[in-house]
Amino acid sequence: MLKYILKRVVLAALTIFLVATITFLLMNLVPGGPFVAEKSISEQAQQALNEKYGLDQPLIVQYKNYMKNILKGDFGLSLKQRGRTVTDIITSKFPVSARLGGLSVLTALLIGIPLGSVAALNRGKWIDSVIIVIATCGIAVPSFVLCTVGMYTFGVNLGWLPTFGLTTPLHYVLPIFSLSFYPTAYIARLMRSSMLDVIGQDYMRTARSKGLSQFISLFKHALRNAIMPVVTYVGPLLAYTLTGSFIVEKIFVIPGLGKEFISSISNRDYTLIMGTTIFLATLIILMNMLVDIVYKLVDPRIKLK
């Protein structure tokens, strides 16, 4: 087990290092550097700026400095938001995205798991068909479609829900709905097939032959086994909600890290792009690692190996 954890940690560290390197190289691929777009500055001023941000040094030196700073958690200054460090921007914007993402993950799990189980237990009946249809449509509708359609119907047309910002609980309804719809549908499908698999297992027959009621054999014996595949999906789910928040935050004008990332791309704010990418990538990689390790801990079949 310890060996497994060690392996995962090394793998995660390697991946993070790789992502940081790729990010650095890609950013340097852009010809002319970050100040080209601003035509107004003179050559002298540009040189001064390059010097200030260390962009005049050879690539390898830049890379070394950059890596050193990252290790310290220092992503440098934002190029476009004068006077603010990237770290500062991330720490102020991320909590908003984290709250939104966390609530969406929770919603997806709390709705998807029961939905999938109910479908499996009523296999072939009308309720199963209804859930299958909803789940199949759910994974086919892109989140931006959901966002805009939801915003238009409930926000603009009916006027029931606010369409931008994140100030009251009511503001959360549409963003969370848009963000959690796909994972809910996915989890429901996953849970349904895994539940069907578990119901057919021999130990379920044993449970019934012991005289356990349907309810107890399902809750005690089936659920715990059937939920395992869903646990493995939690990692990708977190990644999905974090990146999915780009679109949701953009459409609903939510001041989170996702919106910041999108505007940093259109503003060509290099340091902010690099910082955000590395921060989010690290977060996703670490979350994935944690979920994998927790999964191994939860599943007793692998415990002592």
Added chain:
Amino acid sequence: MTKKNPISFHLSVEDFMPASDSEKQELVQMRPSVGFFRDAMIRLFKNKVAMVSLVFIILIMIFSFVIPNYYPYTYNQQIRGSEYLAPMQFSDQELARREAGEKVFPHILGTDNLGRDYAVRVMVGSRISLLVGLIASGIILIIGSVFGSVAGFFGGWVDLIMMRIVDIIYTIPDILLIVLISFSISDPLAALSKLPGFQWIQIVGANLISIFLVFALLYWVGMARIVRGQVLTLKQSEYVTAAKALGASNARIIRKHLLTNCIGTLIVTTTLQIPSSIFTESFLSFLGLGVAIPLPSLGSLASDAINGLNTYPYLLLAPAILISLIILSFNLFGDGLRDAFDPKMKS
């Protein structure tokens, strides 16, 4: 045990004569055996949902690849004075021309902010989305299956190293990297397109190329894992051992025995990859990182429509519905294929 009297009056000596083999055979009913591939096809054709999806996919293909060529408007043709027409509405000039006896083709879905016919834009948009889905899946299929089968076939530490690479790529958050790559290579590609011999880049669009590049770099790992798993199980089968014993080369075994036996899995995985590629393309286009202006894709059309959502909601409707239906029908068709090729996987 209570005993019935089995000997009733109508029994005769004749009944106790031995029965011939042919008489016995009549009782044995054998079901005709069908080949694997034909069997799968029969199952597929019986699947109504999959068939409806297939018909829909073909219809969409006709609408996006054939009809725009014969359509009276083109996707980048701007008609002055015809901006923001509602569906089936004519502009003043067009009405005047109609009164002069000219035939004017109606704007079935209206026009956009630059006076471009929206119907043809949606059709070309779905062409782009479909092309991205198909080409990207093709790239993924080739890279993934070659990588996976090589890793699975050679095993040992070749497999170990190759699979560690897959592991690492697998844990890289793909969307982030796609955004980053398409952002950073669009400029170099644009520069490259000015050089002689590279003009085609301009036509395809730098963003589109970077999307394909990203698919080629990142998305094949899922396919590689699946193929490797298949190859590992097939490798232990007797007929591969037999082929080896007869001196077949490794390349021949991979091509002839392993890949042909993986074919079902490959078809299913590739089909299911198409909607996911379309999904990603629309996501990027929506963020403004997709196809180059004025080329439309369903994602960029939806993105453009949002700005005028309050006044012109119908501009959003067509691309939004179409993209959902395309993804849905590919998903359902892929599910149907999977059920047909592997009834055990049926859920």
Added chain:
Amino acid sequence: MNDNLVDIRNARLSFFTPAGEVKALNDVSLFVREGEVLGIVGESGSGKSVTAYSLMGLTAHPGRLIGGDLHFNGHHINIMTERELRKMRGNEVSIIFQDPMTSLNPVYTIGNQITEVILLHTDKTKKEAYERARELLQLVGINEPERRLKQYPHELSGGMRQRVMIAIALACEPKLLIADEPTTALDVTIQAQILELMMDLKKKLGMAIILITHDLGVVAGTCDRIAVMYAGKVVECGSTDEIFYSPSHEYTKGLLQSVPNIYEKERKKLVPIEGAPVDMLNPPAGCPFAPRCHSCMKICLKQMPGYTNLSDTHYSACWLLDKAKFEKEGEARNG
């Protein structure tokens, strides 16, 4: 009608599949006396497991009992509610399955899975139940029961797990233990141990056993009586000696000829039964074994034979027996 522990009369059970009705049980009658070991022998799909499951009210969807009566220990299974059946399962009748590898839930400890059934059917406290589980493990010959109770199924060997399954089955001292191919998935040496253990426990606890198997070697040394099933019917039933030394049904004879016997002085060739079992979707009108039978007659293809009593305990359904009788009667009439 009588005081047999188990009394199955003319049971008919079908699985209603999309492809059609599969007649899994076709007029099955059986009985088991208290403390007796009945072996049910037959090939896969002959309906032996379905018979046993229906006795516990455990017929899986889409199967349905469509005729006959099932009595067990004074209960009339047909008319029992699910609640009543639950009280009976695991308490008065228990079952152990073929594959001990998959019959235990992988995510719970052995202790949890044994005490579960004790807590369900008795008023024991958790502590008492745990104590009882320890006793049970000792009873089924597992050493270090204290440690084993805390382990998960995957940490135990196949034979060990089957012992745990037996412990669970015997937790409430049932009147009847159904063993559904209990040794098929185990190594030969372990098979013998498990069978020995079961017979040992039978002597100690005095329950009846229905031993389902396709292995004649398993029933030979363990059973009091044997029922041979083919295609959803009991084709022959008798005491173990009667079945082994004077088999009267062609299928039983075929089964015995296909088993090697090391005590045979001269080396006999093993004779396999040719052909495959009938398609249960469209069972033939006559004897289901007829297409594979070497002595098949015209009548066999047309009509189902009835049972012929060969002794108080031995009966068989084969037209050959009727033929003998028919000829005898004819001789008597003529002569």
